[in-house]
Amino acid sequence: MAEQQPAAIYLKDYQVPNFLIDKTELTFDLDETQTIVTSRLHIRRNPDSDQQTSALVLDGGEDVTLIAVAIDGYTLPKEEYRFQDDKLVITATPESFVLTCETLIEPQNNTRLEGLYRSSSMFCTQCEAEGFRHITYYLDRPDVMSVFTTTIIADANRYPVMLSNGNEVERGTTEEGKTFVTWHDPFKKPAYLFALVAGNLEVLNDTFTTMSGREVKLQIFTEQHNIDKVDFAMDSLKRSMKWDEEVYGREYDLDIFMIVAVDDFNMGAMENKGLNIFNSSCLLASPETTTDDAYLRVEAVVAHEYFHNWSGNRVTCRDWFQLSLKEGFTVFRDQSFSADMHSDVVKRVEDVSFLKTTQFAEDAGPMAHPIRPASFIEISNFYTLTIYEKGAEVVRMIHTLLGEEGFRKGSDLYFERHDGQAVTCDDFVQAMEDANGVDLSQFKRWYSQAGTPRLTVTDQYDQATQTYQLTIKQETPATPNQPTKLALHIPVKVGLVGSDNQALAFTYEGEQSDEVVLQVNDHEQTFVFENVAELPVPSLLRGFSAPVKLQYDYSTEQLLQLMSGDPDGFNRWSAAQELAVNELTALIVQAQKKQALSTDTHLIEGFKALLADKTLDPAMVALILALPSQAYLAEVSEQIDPHAIKAARKHLREVIAKALVSEFKGLYQDNTVAQAYQPSAEQIAKRSLKNAALGYWLASGSDEAKAAAVRQYRQADNMTDQFAALNCAVHFDLPEADELLAAFFEQWQHEALVVNKWLMLSAAREQEQGLDTVKALMQHPNFDIKNPNKLRAVIGGLGQNVSAFHNLDGSGYAFLADQIILLDKRNPQIASRLCTPLTRWQRMVPALSELMKGQLERIAQQDLSKDVYEVVSKSLA
Ligand code: TRP
């Protein structure tokens, strides 16, 4: 461990800034070896601060070298400033002044990918959350909002495109013959929304006419060889702009909106004002190189970043504890957008499945935190599934409680009231309350309480009085630093299903209905339904109306009934999942006891009925057919045994496959798309069902299926089908697997994003010496340690590779720990994220648990970044 352990900062210690920066003027003299940044900051004391001090403390980074600093033109001598950690302290300042600061940075040596850095041949920035301080000294906090003017100077031969936020206002030639371009952004913004890009880029131009009739110029920039892959992103952008006008009444504000794709990027994308920067994996799409899933991701991320222009930029966060204010809300908005573009139910199932697999695991682990954390050591560690996905669920619950119209009234008030401000989650809820005249004070506990609540539901039916009662108990397990939990306000959407598979009408609180949202707000409550004609099967938590774990003792027959008859499509999927989890749980126990695996056939019956129903959306059928993932089964396991989980899944899959082999073959043949590739809901649905069917058909052991898979690989004209076939060939270890993998690489070696798919699949392949393959991949000429996508591909692939990663000799965990230690020196954000699998050590079966813990302890002995230190120390606490 480092000598001096990094300290946590606390929400309760928040204070307004002592100084404000009204205007920020920046000049970047870009160069391959050294870049000079000159800032002119128009600073004054903050009248709202009770700390009236003349000492100015500016944030900086160890990679920023100060050349000179001046106040109102007077260059400060050494005695008038000092450095304290990475901060620049100026001992005395006037009430208001212009601070000029000249700094030297080396973007070419910036491997952290925050601040100004190089990706391929371009310069680009990433400033959220605290990257701006790696560019120059500044008040790098989101409640300091400033009007930015940025001048970029560079050699126009190498960097013909020079971009920053806002509008281009000037362009010319310097005395040294370089080109300069000046950008001005009229909207006040925090430094985390600053962006700069310079490079030799191609552009796709388009326009959008806003609802008030203004024409906005739209531009997407990429390196030359990728410009043919941005049409879909442009189309997604225009649809997002229209949707935000129609659904939220939000119009775009600048005259130009730009997006740039970069290859080296820590996250998905960034909503910088007027100049979004994207990981190329979230922007580029073409039928030949991009799967359906990746198309949907491009659409969702383009929308997400665009929506931030209001939920994040026009109204921003006061401090980073409020991160979910912008992220939870914006994820909710992009989820709703995607649902409107495609299918509601399909989108909901995908989102919930993701949440229950990943966020629930986080909430049950050592890093558990509320959507508004009370403290953190390193904010980069809090761009989490909890902040994003659970945050979106909390906003969705408000939407459920207030209804579509009430929610819109609330969001209108929020945007109006706080336009141009940096605000808190409380302000958001307050606007929702004020616009609707409701009291959400108990509901607000969702913001401060971590952990996934568990609802236990029991029921009682009285034939004589035709009353049906549901008793609901809620309980939230303890999480780090939160031993006791309060009762939450939880909306639980419920319907009743009758024996004829029809919705059963009832009277609830005097009103007749067939669906109701129960207001659960106490530790235990009973809800009474009257005029219920027969003993119903309860359909609980429809549409996943709250992010909770629900426990009701369904019989297998009841689950089968809901699976085929619940009018709520989401709960049909939910019932199928529960049935599968029950069967798999039994199989996992058998596998652990080294017994012969045997299972009953209920799921087969259910699937048979499902496949007979030709009215269903093929995408829903595919989702229902998908067995709970390895990761989800781990999440619901008391103690995680990855080897037993793998064996159980394989067994159940084979049993189902053999029982329904002709059905799967039929599905495979019936769901071929004859038309040219389109990323449309209809085609995506068919491909997903076809490829799901192929997996089962192969699992039956059929030779015909093997031939079909190889044929599909060779004939595919789109990446979805090509990769699905390759994936099958590899996972079912077909004799052609090696040949096809090699051919795939050969064909796509010049398409970086496709190579990443190859890296991932190769690393995930279960083989005798799987770990050696992974090690070799990291030496492959197409691998690049600088590129987070490639790292995620290989390490992510390894994570799915049960025999290599969870090897009982501990070699998989040791290898991961080696990579974390190595990478922490280069890119702490990425290193910290790679720790996630090890943080689950306490939930693993003892043999694996000890091995994981040992590796965490080994990491803890190193001199670590704040990022990795926080995750590792909390995991071992
Ligand atoms: N605000 C970005 C989003 O849209 C998140 C993000 C992008 C980010 N890059 C980052 C966060 C780098 C931390 C570090 O969700």
Ligand code: ZN
């Ligand atoms: Zn976001």
